[in-house]
Amino acid sequence: MRKSWLVCVVVVYFMAGWMDSVQAGSWIVEKGQPRAEIVIAERPARTVRLAAAELQEYIQKISGARLPIVTQPSGKAIKLYVGRSPYTDQLGVTAEGLKYGAYRLVSGDDWMVFLGEDTEFVPREPWPRSHASIASGQLQKAWEALAGGPWGVPNATMWKDRHQIPATVGLPDAAPRPGKNEYFELWAYDERGSYNAVCGFLHKLGVRWLLPGELGEIVPRMDSIPLPKIDETVRPDFEIRQFSFHGPWEWAQWAMRLGARYPYGLQTAHGMVRLARPEIFAAHPDWFAMYGGKRRFDPESQKNHFCYSNEELFREMVRYVRAQFDVYEFEGVSVMPPDAYISICQCPLCAGKDDPQRGPRGVLSNHVWDFVNRVAKEVAKTHPGKLIYCCAYGSYSLPPTNIDKLEPNVQVLLVGGRRPKSGVAQQAEIRAFRESWLPKTQRPLMIFENYPLTGRGWYLPCFMARTIGRSINESKGISRGEEIWISPHQKLDGAAAFDAFQVYFTARMYWGGKEQDVAALLDEYCRLLYGPAAEQMKAFFDYCELHWQDMERDKQKAETALRLFEEAKAKLDPSSIEARRLALLDKFLDGLRTKSKQLGQKRGVVPKLRLVGEAKGIVIDGRLDEPFWKTINLGSVGRLRELQTGRPPALGTTVMAGWYGNNLYFGIRCQEVPGEKPNVTTRKHDDPAIWYGDVVEILLETNMHSYYQIAVNAAGAVADLDRAVSKDSALNWDSRAEVATEVAEDHWTIEIRIPVTDDENDPLHMVVGRPPTQSLPWYVNICRQRVRHNGMEHSAFSPT
Ligand SMILES: [Zn+2]
Incomplete structure (x- = not known):
């Protein structure tokens, strides 16, 4: 009884907004009967097929009515034009000026257009078809032949950005049915403006994708869906809206529905690591950093450092960057030291080029950014318009003091420029870090953010929706966008549900302008996902946002958070869908429960055993000789x-x-x-x-x-x-x-x-x-x- 009452409320709620803009007598669905058809081009872009399929699927989920997909209007139904076709051309509705996934929703008496820029990415050769072509060295060989140098191939992970979609998806009703194992391929780099238009419209109808997969889907029930009177152009606030999970389709599709965008070949970090190769070290040891009187190189490590004072290294880097532009037509190339570059090369040329008085975040700023800036200036002579990326990171986080303005083709990426895995109290410092870079560059910034990695044991309840929302709003207008590093499990388990919370609020804040209201998003999230426990979950999230950082030491705060969560749990019927969603976070909180228990035990001083390095290659034979x-x-x-x-x-x-x-x-x-x-x-x-x-x-x-x-x-x-x-x-x-x-x-x-x-x-x-x-x-x-x-x-x- 209670359930059906809830459904009624939902219907009234969503219909109210539509009533005043309904075209008299025009229905997409009327009393459960289809009154419209989805019209796509004879040869639509592949993302348009995906868009048509989404529209068809969700209209059916909402109303029970299945709209046919056609390439020619029958003349007997409302026409829902998805993607560009001769019909949208006739109407004069175009995708002009709709960049980076922006879209238009326009309607007339008996039609509606869902349109944005749709492109099909074509990979440049040579590219990895699978992991095998990388492991065999084939890709590297093919690249070297074109590039003319022994540098590492820069596109080795690209194969992960390709998705196989069943060939039946978005197929016109009249088309011959393909076989069961036929697929078409989609690249994450395809532009999907029309897809965004469909998702935007479904969003208006009240559809929400709050978690990946069906468990997190909110679909309102409506008997009738009116054709709205609409003329709207919607633009994202950032051109780059990228998350690091390209692989699992359920997550990739979820991110697409939330309006993510993956520009082709974005090289966000540590580009110079591909120059640290055994053959290069063998021929030019003096390009590598000297520590303790020796040039160092470890073929197993990703942390081989260079001597940035070496002129030959500088010229080699310029050659490598140019080769990447020539072969792969990237927008930009990363000229950033390998990870963990914290101590400067000890050769006579590098002596005195560090600035210890600037502290650990600035000790190498002048040294690194000078190198990057010089490479950029040189590359610009042959490749104007191409960008050189480097992250403000680690020992070169602070802006350089020896450069007034970086070269116009230097793209600065801030690591930790928003950092919701710091606490609320640290946000002022993070804002100051963001702002300290603005005078150094004419270009907008980019942001590379490491979110909490559950794969590495993150367990603290860092539910920072408001902090995420505010920091994203603050970076609107000064940032081109972001890559968020996060690696969810494929399976929607406790850790993945926590990750999904981070992704949802981040992705939603990439749209909606400076006024995008995160508090309202959080309210809606709690209401739609947790129903009767909404108020309690809101209290739990609010408490965690303010206090999660203390829970590592403060048993009482950990206990308070766990108690608030139990109060939410008590509100739910254990067999309800809300309880199933809550169960995921319940699982995630096991880590906090263990911590709380550990904090409660009085152990005094105990001897410690640290686990250092990887215990690789141990054969269990009783002899400790490995x-x-x-x-x-x-x-x-x-x-x-x-x-x-x-x-x-x-x-x-x-x-x-x-x-x-x-x-x-x-x-x-x-x-x-x-x-x-x-x-x-x-x-x-x-x-x-x-x-x-x-x-x-x-x-x-x-x-x-x-x-x-x-x-x-x-x-x-x-x-x-x-x-x-x-x-x-x-x-x-x-x-x-x-x-x-x-x-x-x-x-x-x-x-x-x-x-x-x-x-x-x-x-x-x-x-x-x-x-x-x-x-x-x-x-x-x-x-x-x-x-x-x-x-x-x-x-x-x-x-x-
Ligand atoms: Zn040196």
Whole structure:
């Protein structure tokens, strides 16, 4: 009963705005009956087919009526012209001046036009058809042949921006049906003005895409849809509206519906990394930075730095940039140092060119921007109109003081120019950073923003809708637009739902002008997505926006946020769609719950094991002879102490720890009396007899589960227990650990790989946890028991 009442409200609400602008007697749908047809050209741009399909699908979802797609009007129905066709030409409605995805909605007595610029991107050769052409080196070879140098190919990730669309999508009703496995291809770089026009119209009807996929879709129900009287041109506030997820179609489609735009070949960051190649280092070591008297290059690293004082490097960079323009016709090319460029080359030419007095954000500004500016000036001689990009980032974030005005073809990108993953209080400083760059360039800025990366363990409830909205409004008019770095899971899980919140408010703020009202957007978001819990969710989001930064240390604030969320949950019928949406964020908040629990535990000072580097290449054979163990960071090594006294025991035990993929590794070395063998009391799995002999126990409290116990003896026998469940069933858990041991003359060793999953659906197997981070660590203890005829000795990493 309650539900149908809600639907009525929705209908009244959305109809009200339309009534005064309805054409008398003109209906797109009338009482559930189709009164219009979708008209596209004989050979429409591929994005127009997508647009026609969206219009057809959603009109049907709203009203139940299916509008046919035709290429010639039947004369018996209202005509909805999608994209350019001879009919729109006759009407004199064109896409002229509609740049960057802008669109027009225009109607007459018996027609309506949905129009913008629609282009089909044609890739320049050579381009990667798949990852295989990159891995095989084919692409690199083809590029080098055209470019004339050994530089890295600049378009290696382009294949991710191609999408396959089923050939039936947006096909006219009368066209022959294609086979099931036929597709047409779409590039993210295609202009989609008419598609935006359709989405804009559906938005007016009340359709919302609040999360990727159907769960986040809001579709009003209407029996009748009037043909509106309309003449509107809608322009985006930025030409660049790019998110870093190009791959998963559900997300790509969602971003398209929200009006994102991906310009072709946008090189946002670290372009010079492709110059750091082994063959270039071999021929020209002096182009690379000198540290400790040596020119440095590591083929495995993305962080090889250059000597920006070297004239040959400068000329090579100019050649490389020109080659990229000639082969690929990019708008701009990145001339930005590889990541983590924090200390200047120590050669005599570079000496004194850093400015330590400007602090860590300005120490290399003059040095880097001078190089970029010189490359830009030189390239402009042959390629006027082309741009040189560099980010204000890291040690060259602050504007240079040795350049009054950058060359007109230098495109500055600010990293952290909005930064909603800083708190509300930091926004004034971020605004000042934005403004500090304005006097240095005649061009509008661009913004490269790292949003919270859930893929790297982000768990804090940084729901900063208002901050996102305000900072975007403030950058309207001074910025060309943004690339937002965010990497959602393909599956719509808790982390992805959090990511989706960031994307939704960001994308919506890219339109609507300076007046775009984020508070109203947030109200609507809560109302449409969470229904009866709207008010409570609003209170939760508002509280998080102000206090999330403190929740890493302040248990009370974390608890308050969790309590507000519980209040929202209590408002919902668990079987409702609103509850299903809420369940996603509920899952995301598990990280905060763990943190809150950790903050509540009084542990005193505990010894720490840091996981440094990747524990690659470890073979579980009991011998701790792999390079990772041999060169291990001392922070990853611990020693056991006597349990009672805390003193070093007579027979020492050393623990080394490492992480790789989803595996935790330990290498444990137990010193023994020379000639004396360890006391082995079982060779079987899960045999409690193991505790009658010598044993090493690993106790693991992860950031999702407390706690696991894995006992290993010198024969490699394992007993593994989940200590969170009753004693009777503790042994039912299986760690699936891979273990090998080796017994030597005066010691024995354990090498163990413990696989870890963050999937809680199978509590009987494997350690459940997210990779440990500094903020959400794991608590580990290692204990050794040594049993001899005269008694037992116990030692532990953290004696308690
Ligand atoms: Zn140098």
